[in-house]
Amino acid sequence: MMAGQMPRWADYILMPAINVAAAFFVSGLVVLAIGENPFDAVRILVWGAFGWNEGIGFTLFYATNFIFTGLAVAVAFHASLFNIGGEGQAYVGGLGVALACLALDRFVPWWVTMPLAVAGAAAFGAAWAYIPAVLQAKRGSHVVITTIMFNFIAASLMVYLLVNVMAKEGSMQPETRTFEDGGRLPLLDTILPGVDFGSAPANLSFVIALLACLFTWVLIWRTRLGYEIRTFGANQTAAVYAGISPVRITIVTMLISGGLAGMMAVNEIMGSQHRLLIEFVSGYGFVGIAVALMGRSHPLGIVFAAILFGMLYQGGAELAFEMPAITRDMIVVIQALVILFAGALEHMFRPTLIKLFGILSAPASRAA
C-alpha cells in the first residue's frame, strides 16, 4: 500500500457503504420532514423487500433489470465511455424481444423462443448504440449528448410503432397482443423446487442476468478484448501506441454495452408483461448508472448494488402502502441521493478516509 491510498477492501466496500449511508441519512431527514418515523420506514422497507416470499420474488425481479442496465453502464465505463442511453437501448431492445415472441409464440415452446428473444434484445439494443458509437469514434461527437438524444428519439419511435404499426387490432391501447405460452419465460418458483414467490414475476431472466455478469467478468478481465478496453479506458494515447484502434474499441464497447442494456427487455417483456407496451423501461436505464457506480463497475458489486436497488423498489412499494404519507416517489428521492453521494460526491469522504488510514498505518510501517 502506497502513501495516500487506501487498502482495496476500503475502496471497494467501505467507500460505497459510507456513501450509501450518507444517502440514507439524508433520505431519513426527508421522511422526518414529512412527519413519519424514519426507523419505522426502514423497518417496513426492509421487511417489504426480504421479509416474505413474494417480497423476495419482486426484489429479485427488479434486481434483474438493474443488473442488465448496470452492466451496460459498467462495460462502457471500463473504456471511459459514458453510455447514458441505456434507457433508449432497453426500450428498442424490447422491440427485438417482441418481434421474436410475436413470430414464434404460437408454434414453439418457450425454450425455442428464448434464445431468439435474447439475441433480438441484444441485437436491437446494440443497434441503437451503434450510431452514437460511430459518431463518437469517427466524428468525435460526445457520446453522452448523442445517447441522451437517442433516448428521446427511441421514445418517439416506439410510440409511433406501438400506435400505428404494432397495436393489437381493434384496440386503442398502444401495446401489442399478449404472447401465448411460447413467448413467456417460466417463473423462478416453477423451476426451483420448494420455492414459492407468490404472484411475483421473478423469472428465468434472473439466471440470464447472472450469466451476463459472468460473461462481463470474463470479457473484461480474462480476454484480449477486455484488456484492450481497459487499456483504452485508462489511457487513450498509450492505447494507440500499443496498437489498439480507438475506433474499434469505442464501437465494440458501445455495442456490448447497448446489447446488455437491451437484454433488460427480456425480463420485462418476455418474463413479466408478456406484451410490448409503451414506457416499460421507466427509468431503469438511468438507475443503471447508480448501480454501476455503486458496484464499482465490477459484476459482483453490480449484483449487490442491483439487489439493493431491487430492495428499494419493492420495499418502497410496501412503504407507500403502509405509510400513505410517503408515496412511491420516495424511491426516486433515495435513488437520486444514492447517485449523488455514491457518484457525484464520491470524492467528498475520500480524503478524510485516506488521512485516517494514513494515521492508522503509520505505526505499522515504522515497525517494519
Place this chain on the structure above:
Amino acid sequence: MLDTIILILDSTVRLSTPLLLAALAGLYSERSGVFDIGLEGKMLGAAFAAGAAAAVTGSAWIGLGAGILVSIALALVHGFACITHRGNQIVSGVAINFLAIGLTALLGQDWFRQGGRTPPVTGDARFGSIVLPFADSLRDVPVVGGIYAELLSGHNILVYIAFLAVPFTWWVLFRTRFGLRLRAVGENPAAVDTAGISVTWLRYRAVICTGILCGIAGTYLSVAQSAGFIKDMTAGKGFIALAALIFAKWKPVPVMFACLLFGFLDAAAIRLQGQQVPGIGEVPVQAIQALPYILTVVLLAGFIGRAVPPKAGGTAYVKERS
C-alpha cells in the same frame, strides 16, 4: 391563411419561451466549463416551488422568487459536487433530475394531497398577459396590425423577460469583464488561475446564473403558461433546451433562433395532429417531436457545421498536483 400563420407563430413564441430561458441558463454554466444535463430537474423544481408558493401566497411574484431560490439551491448542489468536490458533471446532473422528480411529487402529495398537483392559481397568483400600447387600435391595420396585436402583444411578462435575456446575455458574455473571464474559464482555467482569478468562485457565479434563469423557466411553466404545477410537467423540455444550446453552438443569439425553431416544431406538431398535409399525407406527430433531437445529432456529427463545446467543459479544475 395569414391568421393561421400568426396563430402558429404566436404559439411558437409561447412554447419557445421556457426553452429559451433554460437554454440561456445552460449557456452560462457550460461556457464556464460546467456541463449541465440537470436543466430539466432545476426547471421542474422551480415549477413546483413557484406553483406552491403562488397558490399559498396568492402572488405570482412570490412564486417567481421561490422558483428562482429552489433552482439556485439545486444549481449549488451541482456546483458543490462538480466544482468543490470535482465530481462527474453528468452523474451529478442525473442525480439532480431524479431528485427534482422525486421530491416535487413526494412533497406535492404531502402538502396538497391532489395527486402531486398544486392547487390551481388564478388572478394575481398567475402572470397575466400584457397588452402593449395601441395594440387594440392597431389591430385592424392590415398585416402589421395583426402581427403587432397578436404576435408581439398579449404575452405575459416572463415571455418578454426571456427575449430580453438574449441581448442581455450577449452583452454580459461578450462585453463585460465577468463575461470574458467566464468564457476564459471554460476554455483554459489554468490561464485564468494564473491571472490570479479564482476558478472556483467564477464557476460558482456561472452556476448561480444558470439557477436564476432555470428558475424563471420553471416558474413560466407553472404560473404563467399553466395555472398550477402538474407532476413531471417539464416533460423533457430541459433536454430540448440542452439540444438547442448545442445546436446553437453555445452562442446567445443563435440559441434564440434554435429555441424558436424547436418551439415552432412543437407548435406545428400540435397543429398537424391527425391532419392531412397535401402531397405528404398524414405526418406522424412523433416524427416532428423527434426532429429537434435528430437535428442536434446531425449537427453534432458535423454534417451541418460543427459544434465545438467549450474546451474545458466536463472536467473539474485541479489547481495543483497532489
